[in-house]
Amino acid sequence: MKTKHIKQHLELYRxxxxxxxxxxxxxxxxxxxxxxxxxxxxxxxxxxxRIQKSLQSISxxxxxxxxxxxxxxxxPDEKIIIFPWWAKVAAMVVLSGGLLVxxxxxxxxxxxxxxxxxxxxxxxxxxxxxxxxxxxxKSPSLASNKYHHASSVDEIRxxxxxxxxxxxxxxxxPVEGAERFDCTSLDYKGNKVSLVNFAEKQSGxxxxxxxxxxxEFPTLNQNKGVEVREYTDSSAAxxxxxxxxxxxxxxxxxxxxxxxMR
Amino acid sequence: xxxESLPPFxxxxxxxxxxxxxxxxxxxxxxxxxxxxTQDVFVIFAKKGSSLRDPSKLKSWLFTSLYREFLRKRxxxxxxxxxxxxxxxxxxxxxxxxxxxxxxxxxxxxxxxxEEIFRVPLSLFYLxxxxxxxxxxxxDVPIGTVMSRLSRGKQQLxxxxxxxxxxxxxx
Numbered sequence: 364m365k366t367k368h369i370k371q372h373l374e375l376y377r378x379x380x381x382x383x384x385x386x387x388x389x390x391x392x393x394x395x396x397x398x399x400x401x402x403x404x405x406x407x408x409x410x411x412x413r414i415q416k417s418l419q420s421i422s423x424x425x426x427x428x429x430x431x432x433x434x435x436x437x438x439p440d441e442k443i444i445i446f447p448w449w450a451k452v453a454a455m456v457v458l459s460g461g462l463l464v465x466x467x468x469x470x471x472x473x474x475x476x477x478x479x480x481x482x483x484x485x486x487x488x489x490x491x492x493x494x495x496x497x498x499x500x501k502s503p504s505l506a507s508n509k510y511h512h513a514s515s516v517d518e519i520r521x522x523x524x525x526x527x528x529x530x531x532x533x534x535x536x537p538v539e540g541a542e543r544f545d546c547t548s549l550d551y552k553g554n555k556v557s558l559v560n561f562a563e564k565q566s567g568x569x570x571x572x573x574x575x576x577x578x579e580f581p582t583l584n585q586n587k588g589v590e591v592r593e594y595t596d597s598s599a600a601x602x603x604x605x606x607x608x609x610x611x612x613x614x615x616x617x618x619x620x621x622x623x624m625r
Numbered sequence: 626x627x628x629e630s631l632p633p634f635x636x637x638x639x640x641x642x643x644x645x646x647x648x649x650x651x652x653x654x655x656x657x658x659x660x661x662x663t664q665d666v667f668v669i670f671a672k673k674g675s676s677l678r679d680p681s682k683l684k685s686w687l688f689t690s691l692y693r694e695f696l697r698k699r700x701x702x703x704x705x706x707x708x709x710x711x712x713x714x715x716x717x718x719x720x721x722x723x724x725x726x727x728x729x730x731x732x733x734x735x736x737x738x739x740e741e742i743f744r745v746p747l748s749l750f751y752l753x754x755x756x757x758x759x760x761x762x763x764x765d766v767p768i769g770t771v772m773s774r775l776s777r778g779k780q781q782l783x784x785x786x787x788x789x790x791x792x793x794x795x796x
Binding site for chain 2: 371374375377380381384410411413414415416417418419420421423424427428430431432434435
């Protein structure tokens with residue numbers, strides 16, 4: 364192999380990816396006994412690493428994944444099912460018996476297995492509620508009531524109860540040790556969701572606890588364990604307890620959420 | 626068909642949306658357009674992905690779809706919208722970029738200066754650790770062409786990024 368070709372393979376060599384390419388293997392073999400080629404390889408690898416790191420640092424919009432799932436779930440399934448002529452005739456016959464739907468009416472999910480998954484992902488209550496909650500946190504003026512300030516969890520509970528709003532049945536542990544409370548309510552698909560804002564006692568991290576009635580989320584089971592999602596500068600946990608759904612959003616990375624939820 | 630099945634939809638989104646977004650950003654140089662392209666790809670996947678028989682081709686399929694969608698949108702934009710040169714210049718200078726790190730911006734600006742036949746394979750090469758074969762099938766060109774474009778593209782990228790030796794006036 365000519366030096367020119369060896370260099371061409373070495374300059375495109377990425378450790379851990381290209382070892383299986385026969386021409387790269389040959390070039391690496393040649394470089395092993397040649398200090399000039401080794402130096403060339405080293406320089407090229409450094410350059411590759413710099414470019415790779417630079418491009419990997421392009422940051423991802425925080426809600427992109429949720430936006431994707433929401434948008435995919437909103438898409439109507441446009442798959443067109445074309446029946447042969449005999450099927451149309453058969454359909455006419457069956458139609459008179461009122462059985463068309465059961466025979467020839469595949470749902471989008473039947474015709475496209477991914478559609479069922481998309482729908483399932485789209486109605487993922489976590490994604491749905493979290494997306495709503497984050498939108499609200501960006502525009503707090505959407506609150507249906509004024510913010511009520513309180514100095515204890517009991518005061519918060521009493522306020523929510525007196526306003527017929529979802530309240531934490533039990534004292535939710537993360538809120539127990541907190542300070543600087545306020546709460547309000549939001550309209551979510553015609554139902555009320557309570558929001559309790561507080562600062563974690565030790566770290567002062569801002570936390571937002573959304574409380575909703577479980578019956579509004581048919582895909583969630585009672586006593587669902589804590590499910591956590593993390594983002595660049597926030598993290599969220601969703602769980603259910605009794606007849607309530609809880610969503611905690613913390614303006615801090617996952618580690619801080621773990622401290623709050625401990 | 627190799628007997629394996631595609632991962633669940635949400636898993637596919639989790640595994641690939643970041644890489645697809647970065648690739649889209651390297652093509653479009655605009656965060657909104659990159660987000661739209663990324664979403665478009667998953668919409669396409671939701672509709673047509675079940676026809677994909679070989680799960681090992683999934684990554685390549687997604688990136689190919691994104692690239693085609695980018696070309697399709699750009700073609701349409703060129704057809705219907707008179708492109709304002711000033712807007713293009715601002716666009717390519719990265720003014721619209723949110724969260725793009727300084728070095729990434731320099732590299733993206735340098736990539737922008739390359740011809741598309743070099744820029745696209747290089748983006749795949751650096752961003753997603755695509756093998757030469759995967760780049761070839763994503764761009765639908767022979768592997769030899771990919772190697773040659775990568776090599777030439779990298780040399781051009783280097784010459785843009787490496788400051789030329791300062792010219793010292795002779796006394």
